[in-house]
Amino acid sequence: MTGSDLKNWPILSLLEKDFVKELSSVLIFGLGNEALMVTKDDAVYALGNNASGCLGTGDGHSTLYPVKIEALFQKGIKSFAFGIGPHVLALTAKGEVYSWGHNGYCELGNGSSNQGSTPTKVASNFEEKAIISVACGSHHSLALTEDGEVYGWGQNTCGQVGSGISTNQNTPRKINSVLAGKKIVQIACGQTSSMALTSNGEVYAWGNNSVGQLGIGTYINQLSPNKVAGLTGVVIDKVICGYGHAMALSDEGDLYVWGGNGYGQLGLGSKSNACQPVKLSMAEMGRVSDIAAVHSNHISAALAEGGKVFMWGQCRGQSVTTPTATPLLYLHDVLACYSTPPVMHEPLVLYAQDETSILDCLRQAFDDPASSDLTIQVQGKPIHVHKAVLKIRCQYFRSMFQEHWTENNQSIIEHDEFSHDVYKSFLRYLYTDEVDLPSENALELLYLANAYFETQLKRKCVQMIKRGITVNNVAFLYKTAIEYNAQELEDFCFKFALNHMTAVTQTAHFGKLDEATLKTFIAKAAHAGAFKT
């Protein structure tokens, strides 16, 4: 299952198809203008704005195209977390953590506050323990060890590092106090708050509590973890944070919300903050199976019964105060299409490897002799196609196979009216909806599209031809457009010729225009004022 359509993330628009096919996961972070991409062969690429060196490419340059992060090559990167600086944490399969980017609050955890433009291993104080997950707030970082301990570092103005004091923490520090001896299984960060979930479903919170985001019944910041007592009796499976709000999902699929609510992000139909967990009415959503939010914005999303995706909170600048059904298929798509900034709540994992879409299958089937049941021979060269596809996609073939086609017809058709390249491009278009042909051939394809009544293909050809128009060929294109009944192209050529009247009248093609066409052209040009003195 693919967790979202990459098309919904505009920053990835320039990626080449072949590159996209090799991706195994992607993270869009920062302000939505930064991306990290992991490939199937274990390389990591970055693209976007280099603010604070957050691309990790070392040279500090912004880039529109993917640049390989040498320091992470073949390190087995399996996940990322990011702050707003931005700073980035990358987690390897072996349980190591790399950090880079903004470091003004010591969020890289390497003992200094100098910006880091290349990923460096967070050396550590983890006492050789493997890390299984990482989380970041705006400027602080948390790491969870495999045996359930939490380490925190970075900005600590509100106690978000959980150290009991409020000075910034420049190296990872184990969070003890009430967490000591408890097995933590999940961590999450709001802008300046932190959460931990224990193996028996209890939630602990610390840090900024100015809007009640800790859910402990007060609005007082906490320098150490406190149990979210309002959830006693409920077993929580997952806890997440937005900028100043939090959501917890129970093992029965119920949703509890608390914290800042200025944009309706709690989904309670109001905009008042709540300093205690409130159970959301599940009447509309039914049982919830997954939730999403991220520390850099105020949106909430839930995957509910029947695979329906709901969203609420700050959605493209609007305050949506109750869970609202969307036609989206994935939680990631809510973040892509409605959050400000559009960043991911977690890396998007792509399983393109073992999954092929119907479009890919069709594309691959074109000219595949193994599955083809019809060969079209053009200029002596075979093109392998499928009668059913041609029938479904093209009126010309539909009537051909209906009227004069019996079981006895041989499975080879000869065609000599068009060149091989153009005919093949036409047939491929029937499978892919794309035209893959040099623009010099567009005219012949337009001729074919006209003959086969393929209006949509005609339109594509006209676009291609328009892009290749010159003073020299405009007269010829004008004549052809009239011949093929391509009104839009005719108008376009006429206007272009009018703008370059003197030069056009001196071209060879203009000289060759037949009398009728020439007459009409001159009359139209005169009408448009071409010969006024």
Ligand SMILES: *[C@@H]1O[C@H](CO)[C@@H](O)[C@H](O)[C@H]1NC(C)=O
């Ligand atoms: C931490 O990283 C920064 C940026 O790469 C570097 O300037 C600094 O020397 C590092 N500090 C230590 C103690 O390694």
Ligand SMILES: *[C@@H]1O[C@H](CO)[C@@H](O)[C@H](O)[C@H]1NC(C)=O
């Ligand atoms: C505490 O949280 C509130 C709400 O999320 C935020 O507006 C405020 O800036 C935070 N305080 C600090 C000191 O970061």
Ligand SMILES: *[C@@H]1O[C@H](CO)[C@@H](O)[C@H](O)[C@H]1NC(C)=O
């Ligand atoms: C199919 O065979 C019939 C009779 O043998 C013939 O009349 C017809 O033209 C053939 N159709 C095509 C498309 O070759």
Ligand SMILES: CC(=O)N[C@H]1CO[C@H](CO)[C@@H](O)[C@@H]1O
């Ligand atoms: C947009 C941005 O942050 N650009 C920076 C990229 O890196 C160079 C060199 O570090 C800076 O000079 C730019 O300001």
